[in-house]
Amino acid sequence: MTFSWQPMAADGAARAGLLHTAHGTVETPVFMPVGTAGTVKAMTADAVRASGASIVLGNTYHLMLRPGAERVAALGGLHRFMDWPGPILTDSGGFQVMSLGKLRTLDADGVTFRSHIDGSRHRLTPESAMDIQYQLDSTITMVLDECTAYPATHETASASMALSMRWAERARTAFRVRDGYALFGIVQGGVYPDLRARSADALIATGFDGYAIGGLAVGEGQAAMFDILDGTVPRLPADRPRYLMGVGTPADLLGAVARGVDMFDCVMPTRAGRTARAYTSLGVLNLRNACHAADPAPIDPQCSCPACLRHSRAYLHHLFRASEMLGPMLLTWHNIAYYQQLMRGMRRAIVERRFEAHAGAVSAGWGGRKSFFFEKKNQKTFDMK
Numbered sequence: 001m002t003f004s005w006q007p008m009a010a011d012g013a014a015r016a017g018l019l020h021t022a023h024g025t026v027e028t029p030v031f032m033p034v035g036t037a038g039t040v041k042a043m044t045a046d047a048v049r050a051s052g053a054s055i056v057l058g059n060t061y062h063l064m065l066r067p068g069a070e071r072v073a074a075l076g077g078l079h080r081f082m083d084w085p086g087p088i089l090t091d092s093g094g095f096q097v098m099s100l101g102k103l104r105t106l107d108a109d110g111v112t113f114r115s116h117i118d119g120s121r122h123r124l125t126p127e128s129a130m131d132i133q134y135q136l137d138s139t140i141t142m143v144l145d146e147c148t149a150y151p152a153t154h155e156t157a158s159a160s161m162a163l164s165m166r167w168a169e170r171a172r173t174a175f176r177v178r179d180g181y182a183l184f185g186i187v188q189g190g191v192y193p194d195l196r197a198r199s200a201d202a203l204i205a206t207g208f209d210g211y212a213i214g215g216l217a218v219g220e221g222q223a224a225m226f227d228i229l230d231g232t233v234p235r236l237p238a239d240r241p242r243y244l245m246g247v248g249t250p251a252d253l254l255g256a257v258a259r260g261v262d263m264f265d266c267v268m269p270t271r272a273g274r275t276a277r278a279y280t281s282l283g284v285l286n287l288r289n290a291c292h293a294a295d296p297a298p299i300d301p302q303c304s305c306p307a308c309l310r311h312s313r314a315y316l317h318h319l320f321r322a323s324e325m326l327g328p329m330l331l332t333w334h335n336i337a338y339y340q341q342l343m344r345g346m347r348r349a350i351v352e353r354r355f356e357a358h359a360g361a362v363s364a365g366w367g368g369r370k371s372f373f374f375e376k377k378n379q380k381t382f383d384m385k
């Protein structure tokens, strides 16, 4: 099976397709639950599958520190280790290492850092990031990049982007090509359209199996992020998958799919699931709030996940108030299921060429009732074209 993205339908810039990989086929646009340390937190692999997810994310930084890439390789690779035979995308560790601040030193050749776990010294280079992801048996490998800090001056963002592009070339050389496996480049350049354009052009010249857009959702705001997508996505090859890293809220996903993005990952639904926040077709709900204490309704009447089919908001409220671990388990399941339903709805709408109307209706649902908290950031800036 050759790695490829097969277009199936388009509506405006939004597109639906099939991602063929060594570990199975994925329908796009797709949301990938984050399994940082070889587990989507609070969920069994069976539950992740049952939620409708078809590809998950692993994290090079966390797995190289614990249990170590060599151990994962000796135990049959990440797919077997975490009981996920389907496709796995691993990030390169760049984002986590860059967030270590004083614990890391960047040079032209790579980055040296201290583990957040035990303070031990480690080094990542564009080449070693390829080796580690090879040992993990990652279906989709990401190049090591420097995630440009936000805010950054044009000069700083330019130098950072140039470094990432040199590293991307080295990664391309070091990557061991295997049938059905892929290497993605990452567009950087901060909030500067000229740098984003140069970065995209440099990656295309090197040639990758897919193109990611990194360094967004770091504080620039949704409107600025959509502006960057408007400038960047049309430059990317139409026959390759496009992946917006670390994004985002349901409104972010609607807006990015409208702009031609195919793949997403974000910790939001899983993290929210551990803090009593539910994403629903009617907005965001905080199940700790007293108003849910006696509410027999399901979390989301439109959802068919086990938490919604079998339990009430009152029960979830009780579990969170009592610090029972079933609370985060059920709500993470629901949130992942909600994100999968959101993507499924978008895919269907693209195929039926009614994406704009669909996105409007979904977004109207979030603002439809006062009892639901709707994230103001999105309400203010989300505006479908």
Ligand SMILES: [Zn+2]
Pocket (backbone or CB within 6 Å): 299, 300, 303, 304, 305, 306, 307, 308, 309, 333, 334, 335, 337, 338
């Ligand atoms: Zn549900």
